[in-house]
Amino acid sequence: xxxxxxxxxxxxxxxxxxxxxxxxxxxxxxxxxxxxxxxxxxxxxxxxxxxxxxxxxxxxxxxxxxxxxxxxxxxxxxxxxxxxxxxxxxxxxxxxxxxxxxxxxxxxxxxxxxxxxxxxxxxxxxxxxxxxxxxxxxxxxxxxxxxxxxxxxxxxxxxxxxxxxxxxxxxxxxxxxxxxxxxxxxxxxxxxxxxxxxxxxxxxxxxxxxxxxxxxxxxxxxxxxxxxxxxxxxxxxxxxxxxxxxxxxxxxxxxxxxxxxxxxxxxxxxxxxxxxxxxxxxxxx
Numbered sequence: 001x002x003x004x005x006x007x008x009x010x011x012x013x014x015x016x017x018x019x020x021x022x023x024x025x026x027x028x029x030x031x032x033x034x035x036x037x038x039x040x041x042x043x044x045x046x047x048x049x050x051x052x053x054x055x056x057x058x059x060x061x062x063x064x065x066x067x068x069x070x071x072x073x074x075x076x077x078x079x080x081x082x083x084x085x086x087x088x089x090x091x092x093x094x095x096x097x098x099x100x101x102x103x104x105x106x107x108x109x110x111x112x113x114x115x116x117x118x119x120x121x122x123x124x125x126x127x128x129x130x131x132x133x134x135x136x137x138x139x140x141x142x143x144x145x146x147x148x149x150x151x152x153x154x155x156x157x158x159x160x161x162x163x164x165x166x167x168x169x170x171x172x173x174x175x176x177x178x179x180x181x182x183x184x185x186x187x188x189x190x191x192x193x194x195x196x197x198x199x200x201x202x203x204x205x206x207x208x209x210x211x212x213x214x215x216x217x218x219x220x221x222x223x224x225x226x227x228x229x230x231x232x233x234x235x236x237x238x239x240x241x242x243x244x245x246x247x248x249x250x251x252x253x254x255x256x257x258x259x260x261x262x263x264x265x266x267x268x269x270x271x272x273x274x275x276x277x278x279x280x281x282x283x284x285x
Contacts (some may be wrong), residue, residue: 040141043098050092118146188212219243238262
């Protein structure tokens with residue numbers, strides 16, 4: 001009897017010890033993750049050479065929690081950084097590879113600044129990302145360079161890719177068509193070349209496809225209304241696309257903005273098609 005009681009007490013004690021160890025381990029892991037996030041953000045701070053609003057000097061300091069920093073959003077439970085939005089601060093500098101260590105990030109928005117240099121490959125390994133925005137309205141601002149790697153096709157949670165108005169070069173990787181949740185793909189005003197991968201025209205979730213002012217080529221699918229059933233904005237202007245503009249494009253029920261000028265299409269006049277689309281939409285409203 002006493003022996004059984006003693007064994008029971010030992011079992012209870014071991015259970016308590018195990019639970020305590022698990023709690024301590026979880027706390028240590030959480031602290032480590034938060035430290036990793038802080039180090040990644042401080043690396044970004046170190047790579048900024050011009051900060052006219054002094055957000056980094058006055059706000060991004062190790063004396064306060066990263067979750068209180070301007071432009072940072074954290075998960076309420078894990079306290080991990082889930083969003084980084086420092087757009088429109090007129091910042092100058094480069095993007096450090098450590099930014100890819102923000103392993104819980106869903107939104108990365110560095111748009112409307114004056115960033116330069118290449119986009120680190122680590123950015124394209126951030127599997128939690130939903131939105132990636134490095135775009136701008138003017139070539140006087142962001143001047144990010146480099147190619148878009150095939151690894152971007154592994155970021156399957158992405159809903160929006162906004163990389164326009166930069167100096168990205170090379171081909172658009174075929175793997176981008178693996179992004180089955182992608183709704184917005186905006187790569188206009190870059191130095192992208194070669195044939196646009198045909199699978200992009202089969203991305204049934206796409207609502208916005210903007211590739212204006214590159215050196216892309218290729219032809220449109222004959223049933224573009226079926227291959228892009230949800231597309232609302234299609235801008236392929238100022239490229240090297242060729243072939244016939246399919247009449248089925250006027251059947252695209254969601255399409256409201258169409259820009260095809262500045263290519264070498266035959267058959268329909270691109271401007272006529274664009275006007276017809278607008279008239280059809282006007283009649284349906």
